[in-house]
Amino acid sequence: MEVYIGGNLQHVISRVELSCKEAGRSADDVRLVAVSKTKPLSFIKEAYANGQRIFGENYAQELEDKAKDIGESDIQWHFIGGLQSNKAAKLVKNVLPYGKLVVETVASEKVANKLDNAMTNFDGTVLDVFVQVNTSGEETKSGVNLDESVTLCKHIVDNCKRLKLKGVMTIGAPGDEDCLNCLVKCRQLVADAICVNPIDIELSMGMSGDFENAIAKGSTNVRVGSTIFGQRDYSK
Numbered sequence: 001m002e003v004y005i006g007g008n009l010q011h012v013i014s015r016v017e018l019s020c021k022e023a024g025r026s027a028d029d030v031r032l033v034a035v036s037k038t039k040p041l042s043f044i045k046e047a048y049a050n051g052q053r054i055f056g057e058n059y060a061q062e063l064e065d066k067a068k069d070i071g072e073s074d075i076q077w078h079f080i081g082g083l084q085s086n087k088a089a090k091l092v093k094n095v096l097p098y099g100k101l102v103v104e105t106v107a108s109e110k111v112a113n114k115l116d117n118a119m120t121n122f123d124g125t126v127l128d129v130f131v132q133v134n135t136s137g138e139e140t141k142s143g144v145n146l147d148e149s150v151t152l153c154k155h156i157v158d159n160c161k162r163l164k165l166k167g168v169m170t171i172g173a174p175g176d177e178d179c180l181n182c183l184v185k186c187r188q189l190v191a192d193a194i195c196v197n198p199i200d201i202e203l204s205m206g207m208s209g210d211f212e213n214a215i216a217k218g219s220t221n222v223r224v225g226s227t228i229f230g231q232r233d234y235s236k
């Protein structure tokens, strides 16, 4: 099946811009992460040729391989999959030589500490991270609960000097607005706990099915995959 990545990307960008306009927000406030998981390098290259510089990947090894093979140092790779603590240092070590890295799925102190430690090898640079929050309560979704998110964010701010807490992230149940509302509430709790203004904490929420709604609710980081790159095929 032919996928028109350039056109799809432009269309998603227009929809992001329109949603921002409708919400009275600046289009610069929302980052579009093009989720390229399972897709070949050629798809990423085509999006890159069309100006996209931010890509999301779910599997550590796949991200590491793609960052190296593409070799474009101005790409910002967002890791959005479950991260095991024993894979955290390797991810940092294997991606940072080739591009920028943001880890959106920090869900334990152990992972935060491992990432923080791994950054000692990259003198002076800090790693941007999000804390992943399970807003749907589904067992199958990873992430910490609301109370734990406050503790974990505080831990990162207080103890992980080489990490920068960018915000909170959720996947949510498809079509369930309560999950978006829950993340907005989470941001407020975290902001209160670490004594910052809520607008200084980003919200990573919104995927192909709900990114416009997520922007209306204040998302600053939408992660869109299939609408740009086509349906994923997990059969191979």
Ligand SMILES: *Cc1c(COP(=O)(O)O)cnc(C)c1O
Pocket: 035, 037, 058, 080, 081, 171, 207, 208, 209, 223, 224, 225, 226, 227
């Ligand atoms: C796959 C994935 C996306 C993108 O999903 P689409 O519905 O294809 O846009 C966004 N966020 C996460 C965490 C994902 O795993």
